[in-house]
Amino acid sequence: MTETGPIVVFANFLSDLAVDLAEGQILTQWARQAPRKAWLLRPGDVFVTPVPLSREFLRYVYDLTGVPPESVAVVEVPPAGAVPLARAVREAGLVEHVRALAGDRGAALLPTALDASAIAFARDVGIAVHPYPTVEAAEAAVDVTMLLNTKAGFRETAGRLGMRLPAGRTCRRPEAEGVARELLRDHEGVVVKPDRSAGGHGMRFVSRDDLRGGASLLLDAVGGPEGLWVVEECLDVAESVSVQLEVTATGARALFSGAMRTAQGSFTGYASPLPPSCAHVAGEMEEWGMALGRHLADHGYSGPFGLDGLVDADGIAYASESNIRRTATTTPHAMVTRLTAGRAQSHPAWSVSKGWTRSPMDFETALLRLRASHLAFDPERGEGVVLYADAPPDGRSWRYAVIARSAGDVKEQEAALVEVFAFEGG
Incomplete structure (x- = not known):
């Protein structure tokens, strides 16, 4: 993640960046996805998580990424209600512990959301905020980050940047x-x-x-x-799409694009690359995303962001919102890239989704079922199903990723998984 030192992966899903903190229930629900951040860990890193991780899941992650378990530290923060993660760490008396783990090795904080609370926490611990050179540089980007994570702020900016809007x-x-x-x-x-x-x-x-x-x-x-x-x-929507980009010291660049799976406007999954039905909008979406990236860079922002769009029944794309943060697809994409590094298929097809089993399972049982059906991700082939977010609290609502050489293969493996796990509605 950095060339100079370790990363403190800070899973601050409880943030006022994306949703008002008064919406405590949905924020707590999102925080349950924190285990997926384990896929970012490298030797020397520290993981600050608002939810516990099972030993079986961590062992599974370390096995696939080749990270020695003893080389990373996981700090599980006790529940503190709908408050920012930094406050929960303070209330649990864990700030000194995180500071000691970060040490004086040039560590940097990697927050899920760049907000005022995360910046204050980085100051408390005495580390920078990735990928900014200083805490002050990160702080200077908060205003544009907060503005463009609002619907009104996005509409006003997108209009000025020439995007087509509903x-x-x-x-x-x-x-x-x-x-x-x-x-x-x-x-x-x-x-x-x-x-x-x-x-x-x-x-x-x-x-x-x-x-x-x-x-x-x-x-x-x-x-x-x-x-x-x-x-x-309300458009006659044929597809919901997104392009994910990042702003670096050398400018903005597109990383990947895909189609979102939604139900009544709510995100339920994602598949990359874009399907043939809407692949024609990739260029326009990327052009809009690059314009937004230049605007963000001009206002001091650095790091990942996403631009969402809607494709209507006539095949015309409309920009719908921006997410100036690590999104629900940023970490899965990093995981896919990491697990398939060095493979012939440099840009594999992949998807993330969620299914409900008819009866609860623990992580070990779910993984055994995957392996017995030969669907489990195979590092040799660079393909298969990954249980990327640990066992769900209810034992039934499983998040998974499918990695394969083509979109057709992804669909085939996903259909097999639905059968093997006996998902409801399958």
Whole structure:
């Protein structure tokens, strides 16, 4: 991750960057994905996690990545409610422990979200924030990071950068119903989004049918902050897509693109590369992403970010939002790249998704089932299924990645997994 020293992987899913901290339940749910950050660990690194990791999962990660278990430190932070991870570390009295583990080896903090709390924590521990040269440089990027993780901030910036956007308006929540009614005069449906939300959380879909009989749209019942909201036309969406990029010292560059799997606007999975049905939008999405990357660089940001888009039934792409942080696909992509390094297929196809088993399993049982069916990731072939996020708390809602040489092979292996794990609806 750095050439000079170890990384303190800081899984601060509990952050006000993507969602208001008042939305504690969804943040706690997202934090359960913290184990996937173990795929980033190298010898000498420290992992600060808000949820415990099973020994079986850690052994599995270390076996596949070749990291000696004794060469890394995992700091499990006790639950402290819907508060930033840095505060939970302080309340648990673990700051000195993390400082001692980081040592004086030129370590840097790698937060999931670059927010004020993470920067303050880096100062407390006495380390830099990756990939910035100083804590001050990271702090200077917080304003643009916070702004472009909002729907309103993105619409305003994307418009200036020349991206195609769905028709829409930004307003205060009490005005949302009136704005929705205005847009419904020209559009069959609208989507109402809280300004700061991620993964589809808090979105509300409203159609013309909801107006019949003079009924209220009951948008005042939508949860979330009282601040800004965005009301947009609801496109006839054929695909939800994204391009993931990064800003480095030499400029912005595209890393990968793919199609998102969604249900009612909520993220449920991802497949890369883009399928043939929407591969034609890759160039335009990348062009928009590069423009956004240049804008971010001009405002001091460095690191990964994503640009999401919607492809309508006519094959036209629209930009929908930006995620200026490590997203749900950043770490899986890093894992795929790491596990397939040196293979002939330098750009393998891959997917991440989630399935529900009919009965609970622990990690060891799930892995045995994978291996018995010959679906488990094989380092020799550089293909197979990876249980990338540990056993879920309920033992049923399993996150997995599939890595293969082609999109067709990914689909084939995923179909086999659905059968082997007896996923509901399979």
